[in-house]
Amino acid sequence: MxxxxxxxxxxxxxxxxxxxxIAMLGVTFGIGMYILMISFMQGFNEFLEDTLLSSTPDxxxxxxxxxxxxxxxxxxxxxxxxxxxxxxxPKPKDITPNLKSSSRIIEDLKKDERVLAVSPQLATxxxxxxxxxxxxxxxxxxxxxxxARLTGLQPKMKTGKIENLLTIDNGILMGHGLANKLNxxxxxxxxxxxxxxxxxxxxxxxxxxxxxxxxxxIKSYVNLSKVQQLVGKDNQYVTxxxxxLKNYDNATDVAKEFSARxxxxxxxxxxxxxxxxxxxxxxxxxxxxxSFTLLVVAGxxxxxxxxxxxxxxxxxxxxxxxxxFSSGDIRQIFLTESVTIGVFGALSGLMLGFVLSSGVYxxxxxxxxxxxxxxxxxxxxxxxxAFGMGFGIITTFIAGLMPSIKAGKIDxxxxxxx
Amino acid sequence: xxxxxxxxxxxxxxxxxxxxxxxxxxxxxxxSFYEPEEFQVLKNVSFDVQxxxxxxxxxxxxxxxxxxxxxxxxxxxxxxxxxxxNEKKVTGLSQNELAHFRNxxxxxxxxFHFLLPEFSALKNVMLPAEKLGKYSKSECEDRAYxxxxxxxxxxxxxxxxxxxxxxxxxRVAIARALxxxxxxxxxxxxxxxxxxxxxxxxxxxxxxxxxxxxQTIISVTxxxxxxxxxxxxxxxxxxxxxxxxx
Numbered sequence: 001m002x003x004x005x006x007x008x009x010x011x012x013x014x015x016x017x018x019x020x021x022i023a024m025l026g027v028t029f030g031i032g033m034y035i036l037m038i039s040f041m042q043g044f045n046e047f048l049e050d051t052l053l054s055s056t057p058d059x060x061x062x063x064x065x066x067x068x069x070x071x072x073x074x075x076x077x078x079x080x081x082x083x084x085x086x087x088x089x090p091k092p093k094d095i096t097p098n099l100k101s102s103s104r105i106i107e108d109l110k111k112d113e114r115v116l117a118v119s120p121q122l123a124t125x126x127x128x129x130x131x132x133x134x135x136x137x138x139x140x141x142x143x144x145x146x147x148a149r150l151t152g153l154q155p156k157m158k159t160g161k162i163e164n165l166l167t168i169d170n171g172i173l174m175g176h177g178l179a180n181k182l183n184x185x186x187x188x189x190x191x192x193x194x195x196x197x198x199x200x201x202x203x204x205x206x207x208x209x210x211x212x213x214x215x216x217x218i219k220s221y222v223n224l225s226k227v228q229q230l231v232g233k234d235n236q237y238v239t240x241x242x243x244x245l246k247n248y249d250n251a252t253d254v255a256k257e258f259s260a261r262x263x264x265x266x267x268x269x270x271x272x273x274x275x276x277x278x279x280x281x282x283x284x285x286x287x288x289x290x291s292f293t294l295l296v297v298a299g300x301x302x303x304x305x306x307x308x309x310x311x312x313x314x315x316x317x318x319x320x321x322x323x324x325f326s327s328g329d330i331r332q333i334f335l336t337e338s339v340t341i342g343v344f345g346a347l348s349g350l351m352l353g354f355v356l357s358s359g360v361y362x363x364x365x366x367x368x369x370x371x372x373x374x375x376x377x378x379x380x381x382x383x384x385x386a387f388g389m390g391f392g393i394i395t396t397f398i399a400g401l402m403p404s405i406k407a408g409k410i411d412x413x414x415x416x417x418x
Numbered sequence: 419x420x421x422x423x424x425x426x427x428x429x430x431x432x433x434x435x436x437x438x439x440x441x442x443x444x445x446x447x448x449x450s451f452y453e454p455e456e457f458q459v460l461k462n463v464s465f466d467v468q469x470x471x472x473x474x475x476x477x478x479x480x481x482x483x484x485x486x487x488x489x490x491x492x493x494x495x496x497x498x499x500x501x502x503x504n505e506k507k508v509t510g511l512s513q514n515e516l517a518h519f520r521n522x523x524x525x526x527x528x529x530f531h532f533l534l535p536e537f538s539a540l541k542n543v544m545l546p547a548e549k550l551g552k553y554s555k556s557e558c559e560d561r562a563y564x565x566x567x568x569x570x571x572x573x574x575x576x577x578x579x580x581x582x583x584x585x586x587x588x589r590v591a592i593a594r595a596l597x598x599x600x601x602x603x604x605x606x607x608x609x610x611x612x613x614x615x616x617x618x619x620x621x622x623x624x625x626x627x628x629x630x631x632x633q634t635i636i637s638v639t640x641x642x643x644x645x646x647x648x649x650x651x652x653x654x655x656x657x658x659x660x661x662x663x664x
Binding site for chain 1: 514519535
């Protein structure tokens with residue numbers, strides 16, 4: 001049997017369908033907009049995070065060159081009590097930015113059970129020479145199979161295959177934007193020159209597109225030995241070690257530990273992409289602030305309508321109390337009304353949100369050289385819908401609570417006497 | 419003559435006639451209002467009501483008769499003195515206990531009908547029974563139909579209560595007051611808002627209830643004609659019982 005309090009609440013709600021509907025629409029729009037915003041923002045964040053993660057290793061160990069030369073070796077050999085050494089404009093000579101004993105570090109890292117893959121690389125500045133045009137860029141010498149495990153290069157290939165790098169002696173994988181600028185395609189030859197004057201010719205065996213302009217427009221991959229050859233160094237010479245972890249959320253702690261253990265600088269992916277991480281954070285905060293505001297406004301609407309309803313029903317409340325309904329019963333009746341508005345409003349809000357975000361998902365993304373997506377990134381996470389539902393119900397509960405408590409406290413005698 | 423003597427005398431004069439149990443005893447009820455200024459509206463009021471009596475409380479407006487009714491109906495709990503109903507002390511019970519007590523033992527009929535406008539006549543009558551929870555829903559419905567039929571209102575049972583005339587509404591209100599077979603039916607000017615024809619109908623119903631079903635009725639009224647026809651009149655003036663006719 002339906003509880004008599006619920007029955008009264010139901011009758012009240014159905015007796016004024018328009019008012020009930022308007023109160024519900026407030027919640028519907030609030031929740032709908034929340035779902036739309038969170039799905040879209042989260043989609044964009046996830047897309048961005050995915051892009052960042054696929055283009056940067058979880059942890060990168062490199063030699064951070066110091067530029068502080070105020071301390072001179074002369075001070076070590078002379079008596080500073082009597083002599084003062086002054087050197088104007090000190091400059092380094094023949095500093096090598098490589099990681100010393102890199103092979104030992106790599107061996108050690110491969111034994112670490114948190115590490116999934118290790119890829120040594122040698123990065124250098126190069127000029128891409130195409131006839132009279134010279135474009136400044138970077139060249140990474142890698143073991144391409146290890147690098148692919150690290151960065152997810154494989155699915156980002158636009159033309160060609162990464163394995164081509166292994167089969168063709170002087171192959172090069174080039175950023176798609178860069179290849180376009182140079183007007184070269186798979187099979188074409190390209191000359192590379194280092195700042196030190198050495199030069200080499202490579203054959204393009206593939207192009208990749210990470211979707212990040214700062215990589216696609218300047219970067220190329222060749223085999224590690226080729227770059228060592230190009231810069232005239234031995235086969236132990238590497239400048240960076242990229243590491244992929246089993247759990248990339250640990251990157252910050254692991255980077256700190258590696259930095260201390262190998263006494264080289266180690267950056268986690270969050271540090272490397274600090275500005276992007278900040279924008280992700282800002283988008284998250286914004287989404288919650290806007291959604292919260294929408295729901296609070298809806299809550300005030302419900303508060304208003306419930307207060308008005310109770311004001312109009314003073315006589316009914318008095319009569320119910322005279323008939324034997326307690327203060328708790330009266331509270332339950334009006335709280336039920338407001339939470340019912342919340343439940344149905346939130347449910348239709350979830351549907352509205354789903355329809356709207358599906359609509360946004362099907363929109364084509366404006367064509368863009370820097371971001372390689374075809375439509376707006378939207379995610380459909382159950383937890384967002386559960387949160388929206390919960391938040392809608394809690395808001396309406398709180399909004400209905402105060403008027404309901406007030407209704408429960410109404411003194412029937414004062415009203416019945418007129 | 420002190421209060422206790424007055425009470426004993428009343429009891430002695432009435433118990434013989436009705437011979438039934440005392441369903442209501444009011445003992446030394448006093449009440450003051452403090453707003454806008456202190457004013458003692460009831461002064462040491464004591465009286466008893468026997469089962470099956472039809473009692474009218476009369477007096478000029480402001481004499482405290484309505485206040486007295488709200489005290490004995492347990493709606494108003496701020497007073498000095500004690501109230502017993504069915505030999506149970508109701509003074510000092512919690513609000514929730516009182517609500518349940520009212521539900522089971524008291525039926526109200528007010529001057530302005532006070533039916534719930536969104537509900538049908540039948541539902542209005544059923545609600546107190548459903549609240550009591552003693553009967554199943556279908557039993558509640560049967561009982562409500564039975565009461566409405568007795569009041570000749572069964573053909574309007576499914577009509578929205580706000581669509582009924584004043585006299586019809588008051589009869590539905592009486593049916594509602596009776597649904598839980600209350601110990602006492604309390605009326606606050608039950609005919610005060612009705613024309614003479616309907617006043618007669620309502621009075622005849624109450625009288626019949628009292629006679630044929632032994633329903634105890636306490637009603638506040640300033641309609642002297644109405645009061646004259648009841649079993650007993652308690653006349654009040656300035657917060658005191660000045661005349662007790664029966």
